[in-house]
Amino acid sequence: MDALTNVSNLAFVEMMYARYLRDPRSVSAQWRDHFDRVSNGEARLPDVLAGPAFRPANVFGRNGAARRVQELNREPTRDAVDAGADKQHCVDQLIRNYRVRGHMIAQLDPLDRPRAEPPELDPSYMGLSDSDMDRTFVTDGLQGGETMTLRAILDRLRNTYCRHIGVQFMHIDDYELRKWLQDRMERTQNRIELKRDVQLRILRRLTDAVVFEEFLQKKYIGAKTFSLEGAETLIPLLDLAIETAGEQGVDEIVLGMTHRGRLNVLANIIGKPATDIFREFEDVDPQRYVGGGDVKYHLGYSGDWTTGAGRTVHISLCFNPSHLEFINPVALGRVRAKQDRAGDRDRRRCMPLLIHGDAGFAGEGIVQESLNLSELQAYRVGGALHIVVNNQLGFTTQPDQYRSSAYCTDLARALQAPIFHVNGEEPEAVAQVVHLAMAFRHAFQRDVVIDMYCYRLHGHNEGDEPSFTQPLMYDAIDQHPLVRDSYLEHLLRLDGLTRDEADALAETSKRELATALEEARRMQYPPRDAGYAGIWTGYLGGSERQVKDPRTAVPEDRLKAMLDALLVMPEDFHLHPKLKRGMQTRRAMLDGERPLDWATGEALAFATLAAEGHRELAIGQDRERGTLSK
DSSP, X not given: OOHHHHHHHHHHHHXXXXXXXXXXXXXXXXXXXXXXXXXXXXXXXXXHHHSTTOOHHHHTOGGXXXXXXXXXXXXXXXXXXXXXXXXXXXXXXXXXXXXXXXXXXXXXXXXXXXXXXXXXXXXXXXXXXXXXTTSEEEOTTOXXXXXXXXXXXXXXXXXXXXXXXXXXXXXXXXHHHHHHHHHHHHHHTSOOOOOHHHHHHHHHHHHHHHHHHHHHHHHSTTOOOOOOTTOTTHHHHHHHHHHHHHHTTOOEEEEEEOSTTHHHHIIIIIOOOHHHHHHHHHOSSGGGSTTOSSOGGGOOEEEEEEOTTXXXXXXXXXXXXXXXXXXXXXXXXHHHHHHHHTTOTTSOSEEEEEEEEHHHHHHOHHHHXXXXXXXXXXXXXXXXXXXEEEOSOBTTBOHHHHOSSSSTTGGGGGGTOOEEXXXXXXXXXXXXXXXXXHHHHHHHOOOEEEEEEOOOSXXXXXXXXXXXXXHHHHHHHHTOOOHHHHHHHHHHHTTSSOHHHHHHHHHHHHHHHHHHHHHHHHSOOOOOOOOOOGGGTTOOOOOGGGSXXXXXXXXXXXXXXXXXXXXXXXXXXXXXXXXXXXXXXXHHHHXXXXXXXXXXXXXXXXXXXXHTTOOOOOOSHHHHHOSOOO
């Protein structure tokens, strides 16, 4: 090995060692062993070159990628060799910067307001110049080739991480999870190729969403609807997510959401008849049927969804009062209960889907509390899909006045969850994000977050004038086209359909709604069926005074037998001395020498339920030792 080659090899080993220090698993196991010795002070980097296991092909990557780089760039001197290694290190760091920070310049805002570009995404900041653009470098695992010109590397990085999708995933500690996401995004440059029938399905769902909101605004002027206008892409997003869930074997979805867009979701996703919704708006006699009065946007519902492949997915939308994000633990608890009841120990058949507001996700502590429980064994549900409808407003408050973080979703970084930020005005980018998010959740059974940037066409509700507090924002919104119209123009350019076909979709939707309204106004408002189904069939409830108290008493001899069993300790169990006194006290209760106390009564209550075959969940320090010891 001549001196020049040896210098070249050493320079590259130094670069590989720097990569090892950033992420040990980014180099082969053989080289990791050598670098571990260097890191521990047992060897020097030059010693690696002289070691019996040294092979230039290993240093220079598969198929001698770095050697080809060296040959292509033809470094003639030692200074040039050193400079080449330094340049390669700069390119490596630039690639990492895009994976970590590329989301900061992604085109996420439908209103196209400028964002500051982090300097570390500029090649010149990393010591690279225009003269380096056509030089060839090792790509550090970037999908598309082992070596590429710097120009091609930048194009691929920007296409993957800086178009209409911005991804935060490099905070995830688990290397396999990061690599899984990285490979799938970089292989396709974060773009999905949709077939014509899927594109038409998206347009149809956008049309349904737009027509429904416009119909309500015209027929019920001034009524509170908490309109979805400005965020209509939520409907095709949910459509695609449910279709994918069905393909993955999910039988049931529990959906929790706040007010914004609830009526649209009820009509176009859950399947609540428009006639029922309009009947509630008519409000002639609100006391005569369930859902009367000013609570239409609080109501829940359930229905069956039939996927394109013919599978049935049952969807339950939780009732939700004005506490916004407080529905999260309710929905998650329902999922866990359904999984337990169905014997779904793998947590595969029932899935939680939570729809948040941006200000609520960032500002309400219940979100953090729910996320914190998500990976605990007793609360795990196989991963929730979180969708943030990001209006970029909290009531009337701008983001820089209601949160300290760059994104409303930064809270989820603590959960090691991937976060997909996406421009809601780009339905095909949304489709890619749904595809990735659902695949990730299915593969790893972990929470995943979709942060869909959109806007709010009206004020907080239809009686609010938003231009009082956001005049510039609403001036931009007034001039902004509907997402349905912009997507239609995209399909027309692709010759995917004709304008007449698109107009026919809208006319069909309007005609169906008009028919439903006419029917609602003809009806005599009979008390509406509460819609209980499944295990709730026949359950009507009623006021407490009309229901007989259930018998919960247990025969005394059975209670004594259970208390006697509770006093038996395993032979190899060493009971704390203070607890021994407690057990002696309970023995006295069993013998009738002392009355039962509350703690013993509670223990017997759990014992009787367990003996009858009921599942119980008792977890936490309070359950193990009691809240207080006296």
